[in-house]
Amino acid sequence: MDAVVTVTHVDKSFNKKRILHDVNLTASAHEILGLIGPSGAGKTTIIKNIMGMEQPDDGKVTIFGNRMPNRQVLQRIGFMAQDDALYESLTGRENLKFFAQLFGVKKDQLNERIEYTAGVVNLNQDLGKRVSNYSGGMKRRLSLAISLIQDPDLLVLDEPTVGIDPELRRQIWDELRKYAKDGKSIIITTHVMEDAAECDELLMIREGHIITHGSPASLEKEYNVDNLEQVFLKAGKSNENSNNN
Ligand SMILES: Nc1ncnc2c1ncn2[C@@H]1O[C@H](COP(=O)(O)OP(=O)(O)OP(=O)(O)O)[C@@H](O)[C@H]1O
Numbered sequence: 001m002d003a004v005v006t007v008t009h010v011d012k013s014f015n016k017k018r019i020l021h022d023v024n025l026t027a028s029a030h031e032i033l034g035l036i037g038p039s040g041a042g043k044t045t046i047i048k049n050i051m052g053m054e055q056p057d058d059g060k061v062t063i064f065g066n067r068m069p070n071r072q073v074l075q076r077i078g079f080m081a082q083d084d085a086l087y088e089s090l091t092g093r094e095n096l097k098f099f100a101q102l103f104g105v106k107k108d109q110l111n112e113r114i115e116y117t118a119g120v121v122n123l124n125q126d127l128g129k130r131v132s133n134y135s136g137g138m139k140r141r142l143s144l145a146i147s148l149i150q151d152p153d154l155l156v157l158d159e160p161t162v163g164i165d166p167e168l169r170r171q172i173w174d175e176l177r178k179y180a181k182d183g184k185s186i187i188i189t190t191h192v193m194e195d196a197a198e199c200d201e202l203l204m205i206r207e208g209h210i211i212t213h214g215s216p217a218s219l220e221k222e223y224n225v226d227n228l229e230q231v232f233l234k235a236g237k238s239n240e241n242s243n244n245n
Contacts, residue, residue: 034199078152
């Protein structure tokens with residue numbers, strides 16, 4: 001499969017504390033790659049290194065063959081951060097329009113893209129409201145719509161399903177699946193096992209280490225268990241043992 005993102009031997013420390021330990025990953029076209037781990041495991045730090053918002057102390061990140069950060073490459077990435085970066089005094093539609101223009105969406109496609117992406121997250125009826133009147137979940141949904149606005153080749157989504165009800169969650173996963181089928185690459189972070197089960201490939205992360213990786217089915221088989229939570233626990237234990245030896 002075509003590698004879209006490669007992370008090779010990335011280390012990162014903050015205030016002399018090692019946060020990422022030799023992180024390696026490849027995200028391919030047609031694939032949803034999930035980074036799963038508890039709070040503080042280092043998922044967002046990996047995402048920030050991928051996006052070029054943080055520089056690795058060691059190792060490297062390439063996207064579409066280019067070292068990050070790279071402005072041209074950023075145009076091809078739909079990014080949803082953990083904190084919603086929205087203009088509160090503007091309406092949902094104005095936010096979408098602003099980002100569409102920033103990402104070079106053509107004028108004749110503007111309205112179509114706004115309606116389409118708002119539809120993915122069920123926000124069409126609320127586009128005329130100011131974002132300051134949105135609930136937390138609505139803001140997450142608007143952030144997700146913005147990440148899709150320019151029909152990006154790569155989607156990087158940090159905890160996209162937080163605050164989203166189960167029915168809409170299903171709809172969003174169906175949309176992401178469609179994106180992957182179209183040849184795009186998707187990286188998501190989550191700490192919810194139900195989301196992990198939707199991914200093609202998983203990296204399980206604990207304390208900045210990738211403790212195991214593989215497809216959900218292959219991981220369950222490898223660890224001889226019937227759910228991903230058990231995989232995580234077992235992989236965590238064997239990682240602890242190998243670190244202690
Ligand atoms: N800029 C920073 N300066 C100092 N420490 C940081 C910085 N960014 C992250 N950290 C620390 O790095 C560790 C990993 O944080 P990170 O946000 O990557 O975890 P996470 O897995 O994304 O967690 P969550 O699911 O809660 O978002 C945490 O201990 C955090 O406090």
